[in-house]
Amino acid sequence: MQGERTKAKDSSLCEDCILKFDLSEAQRRIYIAYSGGVDSHVLLHCCASITQLKDKLTAVYVHHGLQAEADFWARHCEMRARDLGVEFLSLQVNAKAAPGESPEEAARNARYAALKSLLKANDALLLAQHREDQLETVLLQLFRGSGLRGLSGMPERITFGAGVMFRPFLNTPKQAISDYAAAHQLQWVEDPSNQSNDYDRNFLRNAIVPMLKQRWPAIDKTVARSARHCADAQVLVDEVADELFASVFDPVDKTLGIGRLLAHRSHLQQLIIRHWFRYLGLKMPSQARIERILSQVVAAAGDRDPVLSGQDCSIRRYRDKLYCLVDVSGTEPKASGGCVWPKGQTSIKITGDRVLSCVESAKGIERERWQTAKVEIRFRRGGEKIRLPGREGRHALKNLFQEAGIPPWERDVMPLVYLDDELAAVGDKWISAEFYSQKADGCIGLFLQT
Template sequence: MRLYVNSILKQDSDLGIERQKFYVAYSGGVDSHVLLHCCASITQLKDKLTAVYIHHGLQAEAEFWAKHCEKTARELGIEFLTLRVNAKATPGESPEEAARNARYAALKSLIKTNDALLLAQHREDQLETVLLQLFRGSGLRGLSGMPERIVFGAGVMLRPFLDTPKQAISDYADAHQLSWVEDPSNQSNDYDRNFLRNAVVPLLKQRWSAIDKTVARSAKHCADAQVLVDEVADELFDAVFNPVDKTLCISRLSEHRSHPQQLIIRHWFRHRGLKMPSQAKVERILSQVVAAAGHRDPILSGQGYSIRRYRDKLYCLTMSGTDLHLPEGRQAGKPDESQSSPQIIIWPGQSSIKIGQDRVLSYVLSSKGICREQWQHAKVEIKFRRGGEKICLPGRDGHHSLKNLFQEAGIPPWERDVMPLIYLNDTLAAVGDLWISAAFYSEKTQGCISLVLQS
């Protein structure tokens, strides 16, 4: 078994042993115990190893398992760490998915540049994964199963046992008289993976004894094909994508037929870090939003996102997106009827201020912008649109309504009501990081400030 670990580490770009730290996801079960034992037997790795137990808080036995894992790690002379996570499922999440997402999020926070996370998933785990994806109607990416090596956090995730049969792991554990814990929930067929493992796979193996090996080979073929698809998708996507606002150009997208359009939409979701939409959802995006008449504003909502169009752009607005980051009590495109006056945020002396959940407005020194001295001696407040605001811009005659300026600049309607308006001594001085009033605009070497809005 040591040879399996050495093999994948030597294939790694940094020859494995040159990495700073190796974290082993250690549940206390037989698979992760064998992986930990194998790694501990490699002299070059041992001093860089840390065993990590994820405490999901879902079972009473978890405390005992944590203590068992710590005791085992100490006996092997390996550092140990327990991470407690909230594995409670959110709406739309299965218990298995919630636990996996919480586990991976916690592990990802550990992995720094040049670190590696080692998982003990083996060939029968790969078989189960591919079968589950098949039954869910997945495409090539899902049928590719789990990768042996993948970027994870700032480092890499490795699965040294992915081409190792389960029996070899069990034989190693018996030969070295290892002691491990058994999760009683593994016997419950209420979970899809357990049902496959306990009831379906044993039956399949009676007929096709090498099914784990042959399915793993098919997964590799799918993964190879997916690489080629990704190369095509990259080329198509780059010609349609606008990296500034992360939108798709509708006219360019519409030049393609249905299948390339679907490929681009899925690539877009992956680029945004979103869960892959179903085939039906992709078709609705294309038929109900992309194909809608230009004057219409259809909204298609999904799990934590909404798809909208404005002019020639297709937007994917997420839970951390601008449309959902309104000041408290505000709704996009609607005045705040619950308050007699606009919400006001006082901007104290610091260079940045948080507005909404994760939007930050800051200022930096600049050779042109608002006069720094004028800014420092003024009462600075942030307000939001109530309607009818006007501003006089440098180099342009007259006063301009914000409504007309937004339309002229192509600012989507849902972004307008959340655009911060900066007032100096009760006078409108700037509109986000878009425009500065002529009354406050100045050009002085390092004597000015410019505004930056980040989300």
């Protein structure tokens, strides 16, 4: 009878937690983040026991290079995967923390970046995080003063790279995983750093959560339920934020219209700014930073040029627009002598992530002239002028930039294209009348990607 109860429990763990996700698509590859610990080993063992999934599985060990035992753990994981007849892959990452980044955050970011690179369309990544992991996550977010999104904890399913990430055990108690491992006499490794309370999550896991569970035994279940309530509420907030954001956001230059932003009440302005940061893929700003954006930049006089820097980006305003400029190294112009555009090359890197490309076009610079000339990229020194097609006289670039509403900080990094030492084009904004041509499939157009 005991054997039958254990078997039923095992079946429930597999089918209820894993088979509820549609993982059986013919071309789908299933990657399992496999550390060799008890949780990930149970997940791998469960998946390998499901006939329709086994041939799709790859166990992935991420080697952070942070501990001497990591080489042994990698070998252990490979042996366990082979015992189960599952493919194995080890990925080496650089988990060194950047300035302002905690060791935990650095390791997580490196791990997720490596795993994300594996997934193609329809592929799935499975993580073994369980209900007590969710409890720790929600508590950490609470202690950090997070809002609804943070208090929603970890999602059970989320788009990840080109594929999707699942957490099949997220609503499973830790004890059920331990019972499964004991019933199957599984062998796993223990990371000694898990016992160090220097890390916030370990401190919660080792010192705080056990005391909480003595008082409230079902706390992992009830907090997980609260996290789902927060996630449901966040969905409604996102729907409102989407509409508000669309009314203020300019997708061309990724700016917010200040006048339209100020038409909303203060708490909605904050909601829009958070939505903006998330859209740009930036770290969510603190409440204090949002308040400074509104008071120091948005509320500044129109003729002012305030700059609020921090968290790898700078917030600036120009005329009626709010800009978020991602701080990257190498954004300064190249040497004043410029650089030559190699013949036959269709694009050239300008500054930072900015790339200037040439494409076939019905209007622009005549292709033959482009191909035979020495093409050089330079930057403003001051006093440059250009004659434009259909307009009288020569125009100073300074006046053209002001007329076009190009922010001051973009002007000095705008590439000037010279053909045989003559100014032929200003980025992808203007082409000199002396070089401009209209000729079906006989011209070169310029495109600046930022």
